[in-house]
Amino acid sequence: MIKIEHLDKTYHLKNANVRALNDVSLQIDKGQIYGIIGYSGAGKSTLVRCLNFLEIPDSGSIEIQGFEKITSNNGVLNVKGKKLRELRRSIGMIFQHFNLLDRSTVFDNVAYPLKYTGLSKAEIEKRVDGLLDLVDLADKKYVYPSQLSGGQKQRVAIARALSNNPKVLLSDEATSALDPEATESILNLLKDLNQKLGITIIMITHEMSVIKTIAKRVAVMEDGCVVEQGDVYDIFANPKKEITKRFIDSASALSNVDQLVEHHTISSNRIVKLTFTRDSVGSATISKISRDYKIDVNIMLANVDYINADALGGIVASMEGKDEDIKNAIEYLNTCSVKVEVIKHV
Ligand code: ADP
Ligand code: MG
Numbered sequence: 001m002i003k004i005e006h007l008d009k010t011y012h013l014k015n016a017n018v019r020a021l022n023d024v025s026l027q028i029d030k031g032q033i034y035g036i037i038g039y040s041g042a043g044k045s046t047l048v049r050c051l052n053f054l055e056i057p058d059s060g061s062i063e064i065q066g067f068e069k070i071t072s073n074n075g076v077l078n079v080k081g082k083k084l085r086e087l088r089r090s091i092g093m094i095f096q097h098f099n100l101l102d103r104s105t106v107f108d109n110v111a112y113p114l115k116y117t118g119l120s121k122a123e124i125e126k127r128v129d130g131l132l133d134l135v136d137l138a139d140k141k142y143v144y145p146s147q148l149s150g151g152q153k154q155r156v157a158i159a160r161a162l163s164n165n166p167k168v169l170l171s172d173e174a175t176s177a178l179d180p181e182a183t184e185s186i187l188n189l190l191k192d193l194n195q196k197l198g199i200t201i202i203m204i205t206h207e208m209s210v211i212k213t214i215a216k217r218v219a220v221m222e223d224g225c226v227v228e229q230g231d232v233y234d235i236f237a238n239p240k241k242e243i244t245k246r247f248i249d250s251a252s253a254l255s256n257v258d259q260l261v262e263h264h265t266i267s268s269n270r271i272v273k274l275t276f277t278r279d280s281v282g283s284a285t286i287s288k289i290s291r292d293y294k295i296d297v298n299i300m301l302a303n304v305d306y307i308n309a310d311a312l313g314g315i316v317a318s319m320e321g322k323d324e325d326i327k328n329a330i331e332y333l334n335t336c337s338v339k340v341e342v343i344k345h346v
Contacts, residue, residue, distance in 0.1 A: 002028040002051075002168065002200065003069075007060035009046055009224075020046040021057065022224035028217075030065050033194055033201045035215030035232065037208060037247055042221040044204045048170045051202070052091040053077070053084060064090070065167055065200070092161030096173040098153040100145040100160075106132070107141045110159045117164070131159040134196075135189060151182030158189065162197075169193075172204045187214050208251035212236070212307055220244050233307045237277045238339065253303040254314045260300060261344055268298070268318030268344075270326065275339040276313035285336055286315070293329040295321030316343070 009021040020043045028034045038044050049055035051062060056075050063069040067087050071078045079087075100109050110128045119127070132138045135155040145153055154174060161169060171190070175183040191214055194201050203215055211218050211232060219229040220243060228241045239245045249255035254273065261271060276285075281304070290297050301316040319326050330340050 001030050003063040005061045008058045019224050031198045033215050035203045035211040035218040038221035043224040048172050089164045090166050091168045092166035093170040094157045094161050094174045096176045098157045105142050106156050113163045135159045150178050154186050168200045170202050208247040233310050257316045270319045271344040273341045274315045278310045279337040281311045281313045289329040293325040
C-alpha cells in the first residue's frame with residue numbers, strides 16, 4: 001500500500017509563489033493500477049516527483065509498501081542516505097519523452113540502472129535479456145533508440161524502469177506522445193505487467209480514455225488539490241465535480257449531444273440524458289416508460305462503455321407527452337437506478 005498524507009509543495013518564483021500541491025492525501029492499494037488525471041499545471045508531475053523524492057515536499061508524509069513512513073518537515077526529510085536510495089530503487093518511472101540514452105543501445109539503456117548494484121556482467125546480461133523478453137523487444141537488443149518507433153522506445157523505458165525489480169511503477173504521461181495504436185499496446189503491456197508481476201502502477205495522465213482503459217481507481221487533480229477520487233466505474237457513472245464531468249465527456253461518445261442540440265432543428269422541447277449503471281443496463285426500461293406513461297421516447301444517441309468489465313450505458317433521447325406523465329416517467333426511471341439529466345427543457 002502507498003499512503004500519502006497532507007502533502008504540500010510550493011515553488012517560490014521571483015514574482016510569485018506557485019502552490020503545486022495543496023494538502024494532497026491518497027491511499028493506493030498494493031498491486032492496483034491507480035490513475036491520476038488533471039489538466040496541465042494541476043500538479044501531477046510534482047506529485048510523482050515527490051513520490052520518488054526527486055522533489056522534496058514542504059510537508060506531509062509518504063509511506064510506500066515495505067518501507068518506513070517518510071515525513072517532510074519544512075522541506076527536510078526524516079530519512080536520508082542509504083535508506084532513501086533503497087526506497088528510490090523500489091520505484092520505477094517512465095515519462096512522456098522516454099528519456100533514453102541516444103548513444104547507447106537498447107541493451108545498455110536497460111542495463112544502465114544495474115551498473116552499481118554489484119551484479120556480475122553475466123548476471124546483468126541475464127536480467128536484461130529477461131526484461132527485453134518481457135517487453136517483447138528481444139530482437140532489438142543491439143539497436144539504438146533512433147531506430148525504434150515511439151511505442152518501442154517506451155517499451156525500452158519500461159524495461160529499464162523494471163530493471164531493479166521495483167514494487168511501484170510511476171508513469172507520467174507515458175502514452176501522451178504516442179499514436180492511438182502504440183498507446184493501446186503500451187497500456188496492454190502495463191496491464192500485463194501489473195498482473196504478471198503484481199507491481200503497483202500509478203498512471204498520471206490528462207486523457208480520460210487512458211484511465212478508462214487501465215485504472216481501477218482514479219483521483220482528479222485541479223490546482224494542486226485532489227478534488228474527487230474513487231472507483232473508476234463509480235466516477236464515470238456519477239461524477240460530482242464539473243472538471244470530472246468534462247474529463248468524462250472527453251472520453252464519451254455521448255459528448256456530441258451539445259452539438260446535436262445546438263445545430264439540429266429538433267422540434268422536441270425536452271431532451272434528456274439517461275445513464276444506465278450495472279444495475280439497470282440490461283432492462284427494457286425505455287419501452288416500459290413509453291407504454292406505461294404514454295410518452296414517446298425518441299433515441300438520438302446511445303452508447304455502451306465497458307469499464308473494468310462492467311457495462312455503463314448512456315442514451316440521449318427526446319421525450320414527448322404530457323408534463324405530468326413525463327415527470328412520473330422520470331421518477332420511475334430514478335427508482336430503477338437510471339440517472340436522468342435534463343439537457344433541454346423549453
Ligand atoms: P502537471 O504535471 O499537472 O502539468 P506540474 O506538477 O508540472 O503539473 O506543475 C504544477 C504547477 O507547478 C504549475 O503551475 C507549474 O508551473 C509549477 N511548477 C512545476 N515545476 C516547477 C518548478 N520546478 N519550478 C517552479 N514552478 C514549477
Ligand atoms: Mg506533468
